[in-house]
Amino acid sequence: MVARGQGRADGTWWRRWRPEDDVRVAEVARLDGVLSVRASASLLRRWAVSVATMGDDVYEGMSYTELDGPKWELCRSDGEVQTFRDYHQRVSVAKVSRREVLGEHAPGEPAELRPLIWSRNGAVRDRRR
DSSP states (O other): OOOTTTTTTTTHHHHTTSOOOOOOOOEEEEETTEEEEEOOHHHHHHHHHHHHTGGGGOBTTEEEEEOOOSSOBTTBOSOEEEEETTHHHHHHHHHHHHHHHHHHSOOOOHHHHHHHHHHHHHHHHHHHO
16 A cells, blocks of 8 residues: 555656656658548547647637647647638639639749739639628
8 A cells, every 4th residue: 555645756646647748759641632640649639639629719710729749849839720610612712713823824833823822812702792
């Protein structure tokens, strides 16, 4: 039998309630259009809780949560999950903007076309109103 208070000095009592952070790194890869997420079970569980509770703080129809790794640093995370109430409308606007921009410009590098498409989104949204 362990005496009351024994084990507290070395912190072992706390590990029963809060296990040590998993230091293994997660890996996210795109495989034929599908995102594959590989990580330890403990890290995936922590991410699942963050994603499941993220709808509580919706701001202007958008919510997000950062998927922090075990070694959190300022302004750095392993990634984030975002949700948008108007997701389908955003996709529709983006498709029209892309079609219009590609109709006016020769296909080029995505890095060159993205800003043109993004800047067109406002005009497409305004026309729909």
